[in-house]
Amino acid sequence: MRPAVPARITSLAVASFRDLGFARVDTDREARQGAPEGIVAEGKSPEEIAAIATALLDAGAGSVMVTRADADARDALVSVAADASVDERARLAWVARSVPEVKGLVTIVSGGTSDGPVVREAQVRAELLGTEVVVHQDAGVAGIHRLEPALPDLERADCVIVVAGWDAALCSVVGGLVGAPVIGVPTSTGYGATFGGVSALLAMLTSCAAGVAVVNIDDGFGAGTIAARIARR
Amino acid sequence: MRPAVPARITSLAVASFRDLGFARVDTDREARQGAPEGIVAEGKSPEEIAAIATALLDAGAGSVMVTRADADARDALVSVAADASVDERARLAWVARSVPEVKGLVTIVSGGTSDGPVVREAQVRAELLGTEVVVHQDAGVAGIHRLEPALPDLERADCVIVVAGWDAALCSVVGGLVGAPVIGVPTSTGYGATFGGVSALLAMLTSCAAGVAVVNIDDGFGAGTIAARIARR
Amino acid sequence: MRPAVPARITSLAVASFRDLGFARVDTDREARQGAPEGIVAEGKSPEEIAAIATALLDAGAGSVMVTRADADARDALVSVAADASVDERARLAWVARSVPEVKGLVTIVSGGTSDGPVVREAQVRAELLGTEVVVHQDAGVAGIHRLEPALPDLERADCVIVVAGWDAALCSVVGGLVGAPVIGVPTSTGYGATFGGVSALLAMLTSCAAGVAVVNIDDGFGAGTIAARIARR
Amino acid sequence: MRPAVPARITSLAVASFRDLGFARVDTDREARQGAPEGIVAEGKSPEEIAAIATALLDAGAGSVMVTRADADARDALVSVAADASVDERARLAWVARSVPEVKGLVTIVSGGTSDGPVVREAQVRAELLGTEVVVHQDAGVAGIHRLEPALPDLERADCVIVVAGWDAALCSVVGGLVGAPVIGVPTSTGYGATFGGVSALLAMLTSCAAGVAVVNIDDGFGAGTIAARIARR
Amino acid sequence: MRPAVPARITSLAVASFRDLGFARVDTDREARQGAPEGIVAEGKSPEEIAAIATALLDAGAGSVMVTRADADARDALVSVAADASVDERARLAWVARSVPEVKGLVTIVSGGTSDGPVVREAQVRAELLGTEVVVHQDAGVAGIHRLEPALPDLERADCVIVVAGWDAALCSVVGGLVGAPVIGVPTSTGYGATFGGVSALLAMLTSCAAGVAVVNIDDGFGAGTIAARIARR
Amino acid sequence: MRPAVPARITSLAVASFRDLGFARVDTDREARQGAPEGIVAEGKSPEEIAAIATALLDAGAGSVMVTRADADARDALVSVAADASVDERARLAWVARSVPEVKGLVTIVSGGTSDGPVVREAQVRAELLGTEVVVHQDAGVAGIHRLEPALPDLERADCVIVVAGWDAALCSVVGGLVGAPVIGVPTSTGYGATFGGVSALLAMLTSCAAGVAVVNIDDGFGAGTIAARIARR
Amino acid sequence: MRPAVPARITSLAVASFRDLGFARVDTDREARQGAPEGIVAEGKSPEEIAAIATALLDAGAGSVMVTRADADARDALVSVAADASVDERARLAWVARSVPEVKGLVTIVSGGTSDGPVVREAQVRAELLGTEVVVHQDAGVAGIHRLEPALPDLERADCVIVVAGWDAALCSVVGGLVGAPVIGVPTSTGYGATFGGVSALLAMLTSCAAGVAVVNIDDGFGAGTIAARIARR
């Protein structure tokens, strides 16, 4: 009943973290799961963000990525990593120290222009984890012929991410075309009965196309993480 | 400030109805709005259904249609109108006495086989109101090429009805193709996060394709009514 | 099994669009569906709005309409189309280059003064698509006699739009009077249990009057689009 | 800071009840509030219902009313009060021992035939509490002229109850006409987006007509109680 | 089938209103229903508020009351009625020209200090309609003995208003004590699972005490209106 | 950073369980947490229930309790433990083999008769875990004086459980009286806007009385568990 | 702007389907996406199920799987495919004709015994699509040491499926351990505030562990589909 367990997971028993009091930075995560911890800026002070980022970098993180970051939060990363990049529109800051060799292709298609920031978040994360990413924006089904230029990249993708708000119908259309796994990211774009992304979330969850799985509303980071894991296999 | 109002609506002042105590049958509706009152069977006894139907027929209704009707409810109509038709699967009973001359075309497309009963309800109602109806079932976007045979009928339709459950993505795809008005009917097919048709309802309401309007979940009757009004203009 | 499909829809195979990177402008939509693409300003930068509008106008769009537009978004359109009109209250900007010859009548009635911006959005869109529009505001059922002056215009309408928040009871009252198709637009006016327009949305969807179909909360643009399509037939 | 409080409420200190173990029957309620405790049958065994009813009658209750009662529950009352009345459709059983002298008029209007059971529940309760009740059924706004015969009774009512499901638009129409207080009872009739009475509940709560207050979905008993209190003043 | 209807309601046929284009001011309402139209400031411009108020006053309204009014909205009323009163905390402005002779007593109790603005809104409205109003604030059941000083006023009230947020338990406690009709006003005070007043709304709607009816969240105006109607009978 | 952890929790490393394939019975739980695993019958076959119960008893469980158990599920326990007790109304079956010495007092009060089954579930569980339990049923605030006989038992309780449906106002009233910790159990009794216990759940969560914590709807088992843990300290 | 698209997707133009009137069977899907169409039995008659299955098998499907199938639905498959297998508990029927050579490993862990049917649905689908599947049931965090035997299989998996209801905490625990992509399947087990799987769905969607994606409630079929696609890459 008590099996000998393999090394990586059971290394938990000796897994490291760095205790900052307000945070226990999981410096073991990249070794354990192949992807370093991300930092959601909302709810954290710039000082906390800077300290967490520093702890990660000190522990040898391949990259650090701060999401949902206002100017102060982005500056916090830059202040401790001068080589950091920022994207104001997508509310991102990140720094790459040792990105894995690129393996696999993730193709991202989006329903509309307003999905841009979430597309960007997914793209940056997936690239930091070592995948090639190709992006096709504003290919929603209101004019479905706009999807056509994306078909070759959908065809050759190892994983497809569909970022869409409103009715998210694009997700099902793509899900009915491709043979690769599809990750849906509902977005909070739109108004009225979109209810902050709920309409898109429900539509993706109930997609008539089998083979689609969904992450949280606006969660480009999560989509990029799982897509990279899939594509790099 | 007090305009002379035209005859049809203002005829309300002398509009007729038949008071059965438990029901005030609106025998004026067909004259006023071009479509006789329907009877939702749920919540009514067979005796009530029979009496309402009789009142409508006695007042010269062109047709009577009973929806969401179990066997007793369907029998109730047959008992007072031997020429009535029934559809068990669609839970319908109806009788046609004087259908208007056919004008216009309504094309109905559905997402899946399980939408069949709602398709049928919309079809019967629209036909009773005097339109031609063409039906294409199970053309959902999980295999979008199945929509292709429907394109000519979508092209020439005066009004399109899309009946779909789950993610209802078909509604947006059709809504992005055609120039005719599109009426969406979300259905309660599916399980889990479909929440009894809510996912389809929200997806249709937030369709990225402008020109789509939506009726109640499973409301084939309502869709048939407005579609016939549109198509017969 | 492989039908010959008519020209307009199947022209998708050669349908055009303009790829701006952040947007694929559907320059084919007006030809395909009789109504040019609209631009929802929220979530787009002024530069993006200006570029999309320019692409549409360059491709010969009959009109361009920007909705949910703050001052910067409205200015963006004006900057690329000096002949544009704006409406601050309704958060609109639009430019008309070649409006179709006017056909049909759309009558808009609203429940209250606060519904004004949505009324305006529907009106502008329907007019840009080539219909006559008549407006009766603040005719809600709290004082139902205020609906009376609207009766002649409801009588002669080819399509009726009802814009209402709160309980949206006006929609059902009108839906029980007229023979024309009725498009309901729930609005987010009100507070408390209106839940941002949900009360009005549900009331319209479950209207006891058959022949009513509903668009998204506050979606004057969508209502104007389908109403014009109906009225121009 | 410690006021002398008047007799009726403060009599709580010596208020009586009958402890049956599974129930503490509030035999004081009629003296305190002018209306005896009701018995909701659901969740209670026939034996419990019989015992509670007996306790109330033994304590001199003017009447006992069992709501949401299936056949067993109705029989339970009859078994301990041979003079009890039952209504199968409305799922009611009740017995009147000493109804107060009739004072005031409650006018009940309903939207449709299916609201009948709830209408009946309100009517019986109000009558047991000593008011005259007049009923007008199936006067919904889909054919608003059917409300006309009710106008005199609405005019002379001391309190109006509107029982309606679906969009409950009738409640607002009546609320905009009368000077008497209006109590709305949303019903769970309908399907789809009625969500078991939620659409009617929200519509009534957000009625554009001030002067409307609302009770629980299907709660004829509660409406009858407050209406009688209002009308008898 | 066509009854002779009494004068007041049927006077609708000749009921007056004032058409301002953006508003149809129901100048008949006070005559018809005994209470003039209120003005919800949100969604209206100061100019519109001023014009509507002027139209009402010109038509002889006994009072005009503006609710949910920011400083501009309050100033709008003052600008056209120098004798207007304002209450910043309660976001109110009102002017009394001919309040009916006082009849009846309305007792208002509230659960907490934060309910103050809604209490005030109900109080002002009821007083403007000609009732005496007594207020007991912060008597919530967390310290139920604080309700004791209110008992005499609850005892002698013709109608009781309970204003409460959070769990609104006070409403049921009062509802179980008094013989007068109880109007519950749920408030949006609180955080977390109060969901903007939903917890209080549901608790009041499902009160174990029969004889409670409920108005919209934060709707002091509506509560004052119906309470005055009840109390003045 | 790697502390020496005490024996009980860290004994997880050698914690036992019994693998039945369809279940891994946590035979360590009673040693670890002082309370054996419970068995929710719904979703399990009688054979599975019997096997799990047997595994627990074989491993020396002090008691086994099956909740939400229909007749087959109750029989399943009896078939493997002839000394088992059952309660049909409360849908329970349980067997006690070695109940701890009784420590502490848990007082349970309920709002109404229909809460009885949930009261019973909490009572049985708390007694099996070794506490004294006193029960006062049907003490809801519609007749608040019925709570009075419970006051001494509330006063001397180590933990109070309030079981209530509908508005659950009793929970706040009790929460404002006692000094002991209060555990609220919302029940799914009631109809309409109770929404299966949601109204009670929200009211308890937002109780104006601090010191109340809440378990799942109808979860007498959970309430009994935590109450016993509190009372036995 | 008109790229040469690769063969597989663009083969849509000549993709086949079989039109049965009530269904358009997508006989192209397996070629296009590597997985044949599934059949959801609910809402379909046995005759329809049999006909669809026959059409798929006639077209050379590698396997056919019927989900959510009652006895009649399962018999329908057996009647047209004598070599079919059935699982009553999991409400499944399936037939394998040419399963692809096994590639990759999918490890399924579940939270409790009641999740068994959904586990089974995922397992069968994944195996039919050509993956090895290992199952560890009832490893929920109430006794987290029960997860330990699963660690080696989690370690070596190409894709992990977590099936869990209630709080679905197991999904996040696993998601924080493994480096493989994790697919969460929320189940509708439980009662009360589980709301038919909503609690599990939300918990999985908002998992603190990045790299988790979620399918519909109870959708073992969808999970098996995407997991096989991931694992076989």
Added chain:
Amino acid sequence: MRPAVPARITSLAVASFRDLGFARVDTDREARQGAPEGIVAEGKSPEEIAAIATALLDAGAGSVMVTRADADARDALVSVAADASVDERARLAWVARSVPEVKGLVTIVSGGTSDGPVVREAQVRAELLGTEVVVHQDAGVAGIHRLEPALPDLERADCVIVVAGWDAALCSVVGGLVGAPVIGVPTSTGYGATFGGVSALLAMLTSCAAGVAVVNIDDGFGAGTIAARIARR
């Protein structure tokens, strides 16, 4: 039937409060329940906060605590109690005059850094009520080994508080480990499908670990109150 009730609760009859008009300060609460009334700042003016605090201190409160306090609210307390402490991040102000002798241990663990303010609120309240509090922050299951340093303090705790947002999986993990009562505090951290803390709330309510009870979202004050009551027994 009328029992002699013990002194403390029944002292309600002579319980004191201080009537400020806008507030009835429950100066009896600390004597009755062992914990003074708290002040939620939102919805109260600084003047009201100062006056309530003064009334409590004048009446001898052991401590006063203001929660959800912006700078003005915090200053209000400081202005009347120069010895007050404030915490800007946690939006708190408090003053301790006579804290009870420390008894018992409350261990607080949190899921992430952003939960810090709620942790602090619970900690301050519990300490003011006379318990020892130990805090372990950011121990969420995304890196479950970070919980390890907390194990000794969980082991020896008299009550455990788990503060967590998102999926709140930490609550169930802890709930499956410890023998002490566990109080869950869901937080509104996160975005998207966290829905302001609903995901965490539902997950905690449906925890697979029995023995967990839950307070309102972000309600550190309530958690601290009940935890202190439990721990001090």
